[in-house]
Amino acid sequence: MESVIVKSPWQCASSRTLESRELGSLPVNRTGNLLALSSSSCACAPICSPTQRNNLGTFPRRRVMPVVRAEVSQETATRVSSMTIPSLQKAWYYEEYGSAKDVLKFGEVPVPEVQPDQVLIKVHAAALNPVDFKRRLGKFKASDSPLPTVPGYDVSGVIVKVGSKVTSFKEGDSVYADVSEHALDGPKQWGSIAQYTAVEEKLLGLMPKNLSFAEAASLPLAIETALEGLERANLKEGQTILVLAGAGGVGSLAVQIAKHVFGASLVAATASTSKLELLKQLGADIAIDYTKQKYEDLPERYDVVFDAVGECEKAVKVVKEGGSVVALTGAVTPPGFRFVVTSKGESLSKLKPYLESGKIKPVIDPKGPFGFDSVIDAFTYLETGRATGKVVIAPIE
């Protein structure tokens, strides 16, 4: 019987192989052989000594990775967790600020030392966020960590080493995290687009049991931003909200959290034409096509506006008297306010039941997951500003 691997914006939790007769009614892409095939060339300029390099195998410049391999089960990963930890690892890094194709290199870097309050994660998947490219372009130079930098905030993987002060996690645990407590102020020099990354215990969450590594990696920074933004906006049960960019990485989670965690009575969201159906699937009551309608010209007023676009000046026009406008980016117009997310494991713990019950679903852009050799392609795609949900890198082996 014919089998195909189904990938959709929903990335079904089990990522199981469906038989062709099951596909009839599903709103998904169909491909029997969906591949993450790099069109970029790796700039393998190592930043370690030739002797160190000789101790490592070389990374193939091009690898064809069937997507199904991104969906290694948590059980399988646990069995291979007690591996020998090398001193060097394969990673993407940059030594100067600039465009992805100009500065990103693939090579060997040290495996980070584990501090007493940290664990070392064998990375299985990572995800990109706009802050990764803004940072790589040098927009946060003044508060950035030193170069060279391994980019990447979002990670999922298995703990292979625990620091002496870690109490709540152990080797073999499948975990996920935004690895940098403060996204702009001293973010981690050795991020998640690597085979290993070291993360503080307080930033970690145990992976929801129903999620694959690719799905889990898609969540931390975006879901924590959505939750913190809605908390700061003081959204209350029964209130109404407009989410600008409801199909993006943060917006797709803000729509779901507003509805299912905060109990909003009405969720409106904006996107371009082809993404309106997704907004409905996410739980939006009203899907506004921003290419055809100006939400600021519509009569509806909202208790909260969640601005993931950077158009606070327009957003404040549609908030009710006494309501809140929370802005993630761009200039702020009063009464709007802006904040920068703080990574917290407790946010992941709070949302775990909603993820495990399927009330909140990860949304992975259907162009991905991108292979570990296709990180330049993944960045280039994210930087178009047109991603649907999250741009994920998986598998990372």
Ligand SMILES: NC(=O)c1ccc[n+]([C@@H]2O[C@H](COP(=O)([O-])OP(=O)(O)OC[C@H]3O[C@@H](n4cnc5c(N)ncnc54)[C@H](OP(=O)(O)O)[C@@H]3O)[C@@H](O)[C@H]2O)c1
């Ligand atoms: N302050 C913080 O702590 C924080 C945290 C996370 C993110 N951010 C910032 O928040 C912004 C959004 O992040 P993200 O991860 O969600 O980005 P993203 O996933 O790259 O956003 C892409 C989405 O934006 C939509 N979009 C673009 N212009 C739009 C418009 N005018 N109206 C409606 N939708 C529009 C696109 O939909 P279409 O293709 O349909 O246009 C696409 O789906 C970024 O600037 C990011 O740096 C800030």
